Amino acid sequence: MWPFATLAEAQAWQRDYRSGGHQPWHLDPERTALSFTQGYLGFESIDRITARTVNSSQARIGVAPRGSEGGTAAIIHLVRYGTGPDAPWEVVGTDDTTFTLAMPGYGSLVRSPMQTGGRITGVDESIRVQVRQPSSPKPLGTSCCTSAGGNGQPWKRSVSFSGARDRVLTVVASTGGHVAEVERFAVTAVRTG
Known part of the structure; x- marks a missing residue:
């Protein structure tokens, strides 16, 4: 990755x-x-x-x-x-434990828009999803923000992205805002072709 x-x-x-x-x-x-x-x-x-x-x-x-x-x-x-x-x-x-990124699966072949999701334990969470590639300093796409919370509750978010040149992309889901901008995050690697 x-x-x-x-x-x-x-x-x-x-x-x-x-x-x-x-x-x-x-x-x-x-x-x-x-x-x-x-x-x-x-x-x-x-x-x-x-x-x-x-x-x-x-x-x-x-x-x-x-x-x-x-x-x-x-x-x-x-x-x-x-x-x-x-x-x-x-x-x-x-x-990942209390905040997971299970969709798309690790190594999956993806295209835009991409469905993301997992499970989260927490109170008043706000989930942001980004798609990144090593050859670019900025995200290829960002989707914000999904409200979530509870104990092991599912979350889902669609994210659109463009400009993918690298074969492997990083999908990162993050949440925060209580004591820091980013308090928890999870990543997975996906393929573009």
């Missing part, structure tokens, strides 16, 4: 790193998770690590908004992309 669109890109980074130490943050799952959240998703207020589980091939990194009131916004799931001890970390999704 991010930051490398292909294995060839990850291998090119490995060669650059080996020859000159280029962008060492790709070897740190925490820095990669925060770069994904702040840089790619644009959730700048999410700047804390709340949990860390790392082994040789996978990592799960909890991220949260600044301040002491916000709980974990998401658990970012990363895997090593490629081979060798300097294989970079790649974000592949989120581990």
